[in-house]
Amino acid sequence: MKSVTLLLALGLGAAVLTGSSCGGNPPPQNTTPAIDTAAENARIRDSIAAAEAERARQAQAEAERIAAQRRSDSLAALTRAGEEVRTTLAAMIHFDLDKSNIRGDDMGALDQKVAILQANPDLRIRIGGHCDERGSDEYNLALGNRRAQSAKQYLVSHGIDASRIETQSWGEERPLVDGHDENAWSQNRRDEFEPISGGDNLRRP
Amino acid sequence: MAVAVLSIVPSFHLSAQDTSAIDRGVRIGIIYRPGVRPGLVMLPRTGVGLDSVRAIIARDLDYSDRFEVITLPGGDSIRLATSSSTPTRGTGTRRSGTGTAATGGAQAGTLNYPLYQALGADFALDITAAGDTTVATLHDVAAAGIRRAVRVKLPRPGDPDFRQAVHRLADQTLLAALGTAGIAATRILFVKDGKVYQIDQDGAEQKLVSSSDRQAMSPAWASDGRRFAYMEFQAGKGWLYLQEMGSGKRTAVSTTGSALDFTPAFSPDGQTLAFSRATEEGTDLYTINVKSNCCLRRLTVGRFSDNLSPTFSPDGQRIAFVSTRPGLPQIYVMAADGTDQQLFAPFDYGVTGSSNAPEWSPDGQSVAFHRDVAGTLQVFVLDVRTRTVRQLTSVGRNEDPTWAPDSRHLAFVSDRSGYRQLWIIDLDTGRIRPLLQQSGARLPAWSPRLSEAPSTTP
Numbered sequence: 001m002k003s004v005t006l007l008l009a010l011g012l013g014a015a016v017l018t019g020s021s022c023g024g025n026p027p028p029q030n031t032t033p034a035i036d037t038a039a040e041n042a043r044i045r046d047s048i049a050a051a052e053a054e055r056a057r058q059a060q061a062e063a064e065r066i067a068a069q070r071r072s073d074s075l076a077a078l079t080r081a082g083e084e085v086r087t088t089l090a091a092m093i094h095f096d097l098d099k100s101n102i103r104g105d106d107m108g109a110l111d112q113k114v115a116i117l118q119a120n121p122d123l124r125i126r127i128g129g130h131c132d133e134r135g136s137d138e139y140n141l142a143l144g145n146r147r148a149q150s151a152k153q154y155l156v157s158h159g160i161d162a163s164r165i166e167t168q169s170w171g172e173e174r175p176l177v178d179g180h181d182e183n184a185w186s187q188n189r190r191d192e193f194e195p196i197s198g199g200d201n202l203r204r205p
Numbered sequence: 206m207a208v209a210v211l212s213i214v215p216s217f218h219l220s221a222q223d224t225s226a227i228d229r230g231v232r233i234g235i236i237y238r239p240g241v242r243p244g245l246v247m248l249p250r251t252g253v254g255l256d257s258v259r260a261i262i263a264r265d266l267d268y269s270d271r272f273e274v275i276t277l278p279g280g281d282s283i284r285l286a287t288s289s290s291t292p293t294r295g296t297g298t299r300r301s302g303t304g305t306a307a308t309g310g311a312q313a314g315t316l317n318y319p320l321y322q323a324l325g326a327d328f329a330l331d332i333t334a335a336g337d338t339t340v341a342t343l344h345d346v347a348a349a350g351i352r353r354a355v356r357v358k359l360p361r362p363g364d365p366d367f368r369q370a371v372h373r374l375a376d377q378t379l380l381a382a383l384g385t386a387g388i389a390a391t392r393i394l395f396v397k398d399g400k401v402y403q404i405d406q407d408g409a410e411q412k413l414v415s416s417s418d419r420q421a422m423s424p425a426w427a428s429d430g431r432r433f434a435y436m437e438f439q440a441g442k443g444w445l446y447l448q449e450m451g452s453g454k455r456t457a458v459s460t461t462g463s464a465l466d467f468t469p470a471f472s473p474d475g476q477t478l479a480f481s482r483a484t485e486e487g488t489d490l491y492t493i494n495v496k497s498n499c500c501l502r503r504l505t506v507g508r509f510s511d512n513l514s515p516t517f518s519p520d521g522q523r524i525a526f527v528s529t530r531p532g533l534p535q536i537y538v539m540a541a542d543g544t545d546q547q548l549f550a551p552f553d554y555g556v557t558g559s560s561n562a563p564e565w566s567p568d569g570q571s572v573a574f575h576r577d578v579a580g581t582l583q584v585f586v587l588d589v590r591t592r593t594v595r596q597l598t599s600v601g602r603n604e605d606p607t608w609a610p611d612s613r614h615l616a617f618v619s620d621r622s623g624y625r626q627l628w629i630i631d632l633d634t635g636r637i638r639p640l641l642q643q644s645g646a647r648l649p650a651w652s653p654r655l656s657e658a659p660s661t662t663p
Contacts, residue, residue, distance in 0.1 A: 098533070098559070126441065128441075134580075135559070135561075136534075136559070136561035136562055136575065136582070136604065136605075137422070137604075137605065137647060137648060138422070138423060138467060138468050138481075138513065138514055138561065138562060138648075139513065139514070139527065139534055139559070139561045139562075141422075141443070141465060141467050141481075141483060141488075141513075142481065142483055142487070142488040142511040142513050142529075143511075145465060145483035145484075145487070145488060145511075146487065146511070149485055149487070152485070166441070167485070168441035168442070168465065169465055169483055170438075173399075173420060173422075173438070
């Protein structure tokens with residue numbers, strides 16, 4: 001049984017090879033000269049043609065199956081790439097206490113967002129500025145706005161059209177991390193990035 | 206012994222820390238005026254169904270911080286001594302003795318004035334009922350006579366207006382005694398878990414007033430006490446709304462919704478709303494006429510600095526606000542049309558911390574705000590005339606002060622008890638009391654005097 005399957009598989013493999021090499025061409029010509037009667041010849045030709053047709057049909061089915069497999073494989077790869085791009089796009093940047101200037105260690109993250117925005121011309125994003133709980137509640141709305149604007153200005157100064165970027169400020173109203181220590185505060189002083197439109201099937205830069 | 210040492214050391218350390226962080230020319234703490242408050246005794250009564258009225262009024266008068274409210278040691282024995290020593294009405298049983306004391310209280314010359322004078326009382330307040338009328342009789346102890354008797358028809362206990370009506374009676378009593386308007390009939394709006402709540406100044410009747418599920422901030426009263434403005438997050442923008450206290454009906458300010466609008470403040474005439482608007486250019490101050498819903502006007506052009514948190518002077522002529530033009534936020538002032546912008550609360554460059562959340566006092570003489578001192582926030586008061594500031598608080602983090610209509614009490618947020626809640630300080634005596642016993646309350650706004658309950662006003 002095992003050997004039969006193996007043979008079948010081999011046969012299929014051969015069929016694939018023939019199928020892919022011949023494409024949809026007519027069967028190869030019989031090179032042996034005709035000896036028997038015309039009826040015999042016709043019978044042989046018919047059986048050969050039938051076998052060839054069957055082989056071609058199987059080859060085509062297999063080719064289709066493989067093509068479908070390739071398509072789904074590449075779709076998965078595309079989705080994986082899209083998710084990577086999305087993650088890179090959403091990577092937050094952080095700020096020093098009561099500051100809104102872009103830190104040196106965040107410029108790389110912003111440069112990646114520039115590249116993503118350039119590779120995906122339909123993509124529009126929203127930047128949300130956030131603060132820690134130490135400042136004044138209302139002042140933090142202005143500070144969060146400054147932080148969102150800082151990131152936007154960086155992207156715009158690197159060639160991204162300003163109309164593709166919306167900004168908003170949440171002040172200290174939406175902390176990422178609960179807690180009342182520097183660890184929590186430093187994580188909460190941040191800009192968040194999210195796609196508004198054109199965020200499906202993001203292309204890798 | 207070890208405990209005592211432990212408790213002394215941190216407090217010493219704390220005061221040392223405060224002093225080092227103070228600006229030049231700043232006086233710390235409260236200036237106390239010792240022993241000038243008149244004594245007031247609430248006359249005890251039983252069995253007349255006025256216990257809650259009497260308790261509310263006694264607490265209101267205490268919270269006014271204008272009296273030494275004298276608690277009678279063992280009210281009953283004092284009362285019996287009073288009635289038995291009242292020469293004209295000494296007859297009958299104990300219960301009828303009480304009754305005659307009640308009647309006698311409303312008549313001049315029948316109260317045991319020498320007793321109350323000996324207890325240190327300048328005033329004695331007697332709350333009685335006559336049919337459906339409640340009578341508050343204020344005795345002038347030194348003059349041995351009745352100063353004034355106020356008669357009101359109170360709603361039944363449990364009626365939504367009951368407590369406010371009693372508070373108004375307390376204010377009338379205070380007015381009769383001292384010629385000064387009280388703050389008993391006032392409320393405080395605040396934000397908790399993104400919703401706006403109201404609470405009476407004595408900590409009773411907390412009630413949700415937000416009529417929306419969206420996150421709200423910065424409630425601000427109109428000077429008539431019938432509506433308030435606030436900010437609400439909506440689709441990434443900050444919207445300004447006006448809401449009527451009575452009906453709860455709310456309307457969006459006409460020009461709002463395009464940007465992040467926040468910190469609304471009514472002009473004293475109620476026609477203009479000043480607010481902060483954050484855009485790509487930063488945050489700047491604007492006004493809009495809310496009576497005719499028109500005429501958006503920009504007051505500041507910050508460019509590289511932010512301008513926010515406006516508060517009108519009570520004459521409507523000036524606006525104090527926060528500006529980051531010196532680098533850190535500090536308190537500035539300008540004319541109400543945006544001209545003549547200048548520094549208001551003095552500070553030392555590189556020394557003084559951020560200053561925020563200014564609120565102009567109803568008497569126009571002071572601006573309360575909070576300032577970063579050694580990494581935490583403290584409440585300060587600016588004297589408008591001399592332009593000097595003094596620090597009011599030093600324990601814990603204290604922020605977002607709001608004036609009572611008497612311009613001597615401030616409500617503010619403090620974590621001195623371990624979690625953030627609302628507290629009230631009297632600037633004259635330095636007395637501090639908690640308004641709430643629950644955490645999370647912030648951004649308080651003290652109402653003007655509420656002459657009538659909004660719910661009964663169409």
